[in-house]
Amino acid sequence: MKRASKILIAFLVLGLLLASSWSSVTGDPALTDEDTILRDFADAVVLLEEHYADKLDYEQITKMAILGMLHTLDPHSHYYDKREFARFRIEQTSQYFGIGATIGTRNGKVYILAPFPDTPAYRGGLRYGDQIVAINGESIEGWPSAQVSARLRGPRGTAVEVQILRAGEKKPRTVKLVRDAVPLPSISSAYLLHKDVGYISLQRGFNTTTDEELTQALSRLESQGMKALILDLRNNQGGLLDQAVRTAEKFLAQGQVILTQKSRATQKVYTSRNPHPNLTPLVVLVNENTASASEIVTAAIQEHDRGLVVGEPTFGKALVQTIMPLPFGAGLTLTTAKYLTPSGRLIQRTYDNLSFYDYYARHRPGARPSPSTAPPRSGPAFHSESGRTFYGGGGITPDIVVPATRLTEDQVRLQGAIFAFARELVAGLIPGLEAYRVEKIEFNHVLGDQEYRITDAVLDAFAKFVLAHRREFHISAATVEKNREFARVYIRFEVATAAYGLETAAQALNEIDLQLLKALDAIPRAVDLAEKYRARLTAKRATSHLLAPHLGEHRGPSIPFTAWHKNGGRAG
Numbered sequence: 001m002k003r004a005s006k007i008l009i010a011f012l013v014l015g016l017l018l019a020s021s022w023s024s025v026t027g028d029p030a031l032t033d034e035d036t037i038l039r040d041f042a043d044a045v046v047l048l049e050e051h052y053a054d055k056l057d058y059e060q061i062t063k064m065a066i067l068g069m070l071h072t073l074d075p076h077s078h079y080y081d082k083r084e085f086a087r088f089r090i091e092q093t094s095q096y097f098g099i100g101a102t103i104g105t106r107n108g109k110v111y112i113l114a115p116f117p118d119t120p121a122y123r124g125g126l127r128y129g130d131q132i133v134a135i136n137g138e139s140i141e142g143w144p145s146a147q148v149s150a151r152l153r154g155p156r157g158t159a160v161e162v163q164i165l166r167a168g169e170k171k172p173r174t175v176k177l178v179r180d181a182v183p184l185p186s187i188s189s190a191y192l193l194h195k196d197v198g199y200i201s202l203q204r205g206f207n208t209t210t211d212e213e214l215t216q217a218l219s220r221l222e223s224q225g226m227k228a229l230i231l232d233l234r235n236n237q238g239g240l241l242d243q244a245v246r247t248a249e250k251f252l253a254q255g256q257v258i259l260t261q262k263s264r265a266t267q268k269v270y271t272s273r274n275p276h277p278n279l280t281p282l283v284v285l286v287n288e289n290t291a292s293a294s295e296i297v298t299a300a301i302q303e304h305d306r307g308l309v310v311g312e313p314t315f316g317k318a319l320v321q322t323i324m325p326l327p328f329g330a331g332l333t334l335t336t337a338k339y340l341t342p343s344g345r346l347i348q349r350t351y352d353n354l355s356f357y358d359y360y361a362r363h364r365p366g367a368r369p370s371p372s373t374a375p376p377r378s379g380p381a382f383h384s385e386s387g388r389t390f391y392g393g394g395g396i397t398p399d400i401v402v403p404a405t406r407l408t409e410d411q412v413r414l415q416g417a418i419f420a421f422a423r424e425l426v427a428g429l430i431p432g433l434e435a436y437r438v439e440k441i442e443f444n445h446v447l448g449d450q451e452y453r454i455t456d457a458v459l460d461a462f463a464k465f466v467l468a469h470r471r472e473f474h475i476s477a478a479t480v481e482k483n484r485e486f487a488r489v490y491i492r493f494e495v496a497t498a499a500y501g502l503e504t505a506a507q508a509l510n511e512i513d514l515q516l517l518k519a520l521d522a523i524p525r526a527v528d529l530a531e532k533y534r535a536r537l538t539a540k541r542a543t544s545h546l547l548a549p550h551l552g553e554h555r556g557p558s559i560p561f562t563a564w565h566k567n568g569g570r571a572g
Helices: 002-026 034-051 058-071 082-091 145-152 210-223 241-249 293-303 356-360 409-426 456-468 477-482 484-500 502-512 514-521 523-543 561-566
Strands: 078-080 095-098 101-106 109-115 131-135 159-165 173-178 180-183 187-192 197-202 228-232 257-262 267-271 282-286 308-311 319-325 331-340 381-383 389-391
Touching: 034 058, 058 078, 058 331, 078 082, 082 095, 082 331, 101 145, 101 409, 109 484, 109 502, 131 145, 145 159, 187 210, 187 502, 197 210, 210 241, 228 514, 228 523, 241 257, 241 293, 257 293, 282 293, 282 514, 282 523, 293 308, 308 514, 308 523, 409 456, 409 477, 409 484, 456 477, 456 484, 477 484, 484 502, 502 514, 514 523
Parallel strands: 197 228, 228 282, 282 308
Antiparallel strands: 078 331, 095 180, 101 109, 109 131, 131 159, 159 173, 187 197, 257 267, 257 331, 319 331, 381 389
């Protein structure tokens, strides 16, 4: 009964915490019979302890009980055990402690895909294609990559032995690494797509360094001649509210509403405090995994007619969570408010009559349809400053809806064979193609148009490789021939990963990224929006003193809107 008592105490602490939070909002200290709830829970634990056929995992029982309670409220309130909460808090600081490498499962095995610069993995000589065989002498056969990643992480300064098998070698080698802080920046890459179109990938979430990173990226691109910007928020699932507000106010004038946060008892309006906003023509890229804080930024840009939104309808999360530490190192994120966009709309996707699983798994019945079949928005209409119409619920609908590039079943199967081939190619093991050998990784590189172009000779060698390993990959020669151009792009991606890392390698996929290509085509429309936005600010400045003088003199060079627009939005 001692363990059950400990569980009861932990649950009591949580119950009192939730009750006090609820009371502070409602003013009613006795909404529920806490004694009855706690007694029922304790009785259930005692029955399990006395009669269950197997040994009980008390920590897991408590965790699942709390999660069940929170998920009856909404899908975003969440409980973290001690280890999970520590990891959650560390990653909010834009870093974690580990060896510093991206790992992934390929063909049933776990491999190093790329080390990060100046990390234990890089200093220890780990490279693309190294198969992880064991950690601290324990075989990882059958482990998912998430389990391997968790084992590689640990307290700073602690040692870990990683046994790897390198392409072309018959015996594994052991590398001893000392865990260290690994940067986890919000912005994974920032470069010029063309001569004067900048691209910033802000896909990792809003952490403590996001504002500083964005300031530096914008400054660097402007110094290189950027005249338009594509801000990529695809797969950005949110993060810190204050960082999202700072991101939005980079582009919005002082006094413009970014969001309104409403709890049961209070309401707070967040407005831009920037007297000198960046007025570069702007396109925001989104998809169905753009959520929460990234939706705040997207809606603010769209509803103030500051930029154009391209991609798929966003996730639809307008619930705000407060981080609450609990005793013994655990913690939770509890929904304490909702937010409204500048026009006043609530974009939260419905979770009524949906299980927690169905809410997140869109392929399940009741999930939101794909963008190509999504019904028109219904309900009350909201309007932007120029009169464009928006609707609440179900996320943010882009100005230009473009479904993501999706792979066929054959292409998904080919990816395993492509990785296996590229692993040998970059190791110099494919006869006649030694020019593709990669000796070491180079960071902070922009991929040139002609770098590591995949020739027909490489594709022919790939076809022979698949044929020689047909029992392993179960791919026919006809399938390889049908997907020849797909293989050309993805082999280049793998080689670029070995040579420059994943962030640079992603540039190899730009030519087949339908959403990115559409964003480039939409630059002239973004220029028109920017011109009109600037004109409205000028008119407001002329009629009032609400905005600071010289509003158009933002950081970086001024933009010759009309002349640039006539050039088609892109320089040659």
